[in-house]
Amino acid sequence: MKVLVIGGGGREHALAWRLAQAARVSRVYVAPGNGGTRADSRYECIDISEPAALRAWAQKEKIALTVVGPEGPLAAGVVDEFLAHGLRIFGPTKAAAQLESSKAFSKAFMQRHKIPTAEYQAFTDAAAAHAYVDAKGAPIVVKADGLAAGKGVVVATTLEEAHEAIDFMLVDNKLGISHNEGGARVVIEEFLQGEEASFIVLCDGRNVTALATSQDHKRLQDDDQGPNTGGMGAYSPAPVVTAEVHARAMREIILPTIRGMEKDGIPFTGFLYAGLMIDAAGHPKTLEFNCRMGDPETQPIMMRLKSDLFEVFWHATDGTLDQVELDWDRRVALGVVMAAHGYPLSPRKGDRITGIPPETADAVVFHAGTIIEDGELKTSGGRVLCVTVLADSVKQAQQRAYAVAARIHFDGAQYRKDIGHRAVHARGSQG
Numbered sequence: 001m002k003v004l005v006i007g008g009g010g011r012e013h014a015l016a017w018r019l020a021q022a023a024r025v026s027r028v029y030v031a032p033g034n035g036g037t038r039a040d041s042r043y044e045c046i047d048i049s050e051p052a053a054l055r056a057w058a059q060k061e062k063i064a065l066t067v068v069g070p071e072g073p074l075a076a077g078v079v080d081e082f083l084a085h086g087l088r089i090f091g092p093t094k095a096a097a098q099l100e101s102s103k104a105f106s107k108a109f110m111q112r113h114k115i116p117t118a119e120y121q122a123f124t125d126a127a128a129a130h131a132y133v134d135a136k137g138a139p140i141v142v143k144a145d146g147l148a149a150g151k152g153v154v155v156a157t158t159l160e161e162a163h164e165a166i167d168f169m170l171v172d173n174k175l176g177i178s179h180n181e182g183g184a185r186v187v188i189e190e191f192l193q194g195e196e197a198s199f200i201v202l203c204d205g206r207n208v209t210a211l212a213t214s215q216d217h218k219r220l221q222d223d224d225q226g227p228n229t230g231g232m233g234a235y236s237p238a239p240v241v242t243a244e245v246h247a248r249a250m251r252e253i254i255l256p257t258i259r260g261m262e263k264d265g266i267p268f269t270g271f272l273y274a275g276l277m278i279d280a281a282g283h284p285k286t287l288e289f290n291c292r293m294g295d296p297e298t299q300p301i302m303m304r305l306k307s308d309l310f311e312v313f314w315h316a317t318d319g320t321l322d323q324v325e326l327d328w329d330r331r332v333a334l335g336v337v338m339a340a341h342g343y344p345l346s347p348r349k350g351d352r353i354t355g356i357p358p359e360t361a362d363a364v365v366f367h368a369g370t371i372i373e374d375g376e377l378k379t380s381g382g383r384v385l386c387v388t389v390l391a392d393s394v395k396q397a398q399q400r401a402y403a404v405a406a407r408i409h410f411d412g413a414q415y416r417k418d419i420g421h422r423a424v425h426a427r428g429s430q431g
């Protein structure tokens with residue numbers, strides 16, 4: 001069977017990598033892929049992005065199953081397009097993807113279905129937003145409504161910062177994000193304290209299967225300093241998600257969300273990723289929903305997955321996820337992102353990349369922002385590579401990953417030296 005992975009980041013490289021190992025898969029196409037998938041005979045890259053054109057290509061090539069990586073194509077309705085033509089695709093419809101593409105939609109949804117999240121209010125009027133912030137005080141969180149590639153959230157520690165963020169997002173619309181209907185809008189919400197984790201499940205519209213737990217490192221620099229990024233590294237399992245937190249997250253967040261979407265007439269099929277904030281007492285609240293897998297969480301999660309991913313997606317698109325039990329490598333997987341000079345604000349392109357070692361059973365370098373130009377591998381985006389390893393402990397995984405990273409060179413490479421630090425001394429996690 002031929003499969004298609006839509007996207008070109010590290011997440012899609014890892015999904016394609018795992019799918020290429022599936023028993024019934026004969027060919028893995030990636031649209032558009034990256035320098036890593038292009039240079040590897042296990043994959044074939046396709047330069048089509050527009051949903052209808054991609055659907056027509058998939059029909060012609062008799063693609064048996066398509067999986068969507070990023071949020072952009074989901075919000076553009078690629079799943080609706082494929083389904084309307086009877087093609088098998090795993091991902092939420094455009095309407096269901098609003099859980100991610102509209103903060104106002106997802107906050108209202110959570111309130112309506114009593115799903116724990118930060119208290120909030122949505123605004124289109126700047127004066128009202130400023131007044132709300134003054135009334136609530138700092139710290140407070142200001143979020144743009146719409147997809148902003150991780151740049152639409154300001155955690156304001158002072159009132160001044162909050163007012164600035166409102167002007168930036170609402171008045172000047174400096175983010176240049178594509179807004180949902182009705183124009184620029186912000187959600188202002190209560191600041192939550194605790195430890196974050198990525199809680200990712202597969203849904204077939206009704207049944208849910210949780211993936212292994214994971215934690216992402218969002219800040220650019222060690223000790224969680226510097227600006228927010230799309231993610232500088234991740235590991236699995238995440239000890240903060242204890243058996244009890246896991247059960248609560250399923251019972252209080254994931255299942256009510258799936259039931260709520262079903263009840264609202266927009267059943268959810270695809271990856272559902274709840275960004276959790278877990279307080280000191282172990283109570284999880286939802287920071288946000290994503291309708292896709294996390295990047296870089298996917299890279300370590302795929303390293304640990306032992307089940308046949310194609311069969312899992314097949315069940316997920318048949319509505320029979322209840323028949324699936326996922327099998328995980330018991331070891332720790334850890335991924336270190338190597339980012340380009342200038343990331344996240346203005347990543348430089350065109351730096352030559354050398355020293356990537358060949359893949360082994362427990363170390364894979366997944367590509368993201370890479371391209372092959374004049375026969376050379378070069379940087380082409382913010383997050384360039386994700387060095388991902390398996391090991392018996394977090395400490396060993398760190399040693400192994402950093403030993404690989406040290407061999408790789410491109411000018412201006414930036415990476416954190418402390419990925420997994422929260423897990424080094426922690427014990428007892430769930431999956």
Ligand code: AMP
Pocket residue numbers: 118141143150153155189190191192193196218275287288
């Ligand atoms: P989001 O895109 O909504 O996940 O927000 C990005 C990051 O901002 C999160 O990973 C958190 O670190 C932080 N954040 C978002 N909302 C809140 C909140 N209500 N309280 C504290 N931190 C938050």
Ligand code: GLY
Pocket residue numbers: 216230231290293294295296297
């Ligand atoms: N790693 C965070 C995300 O994929 O949104």
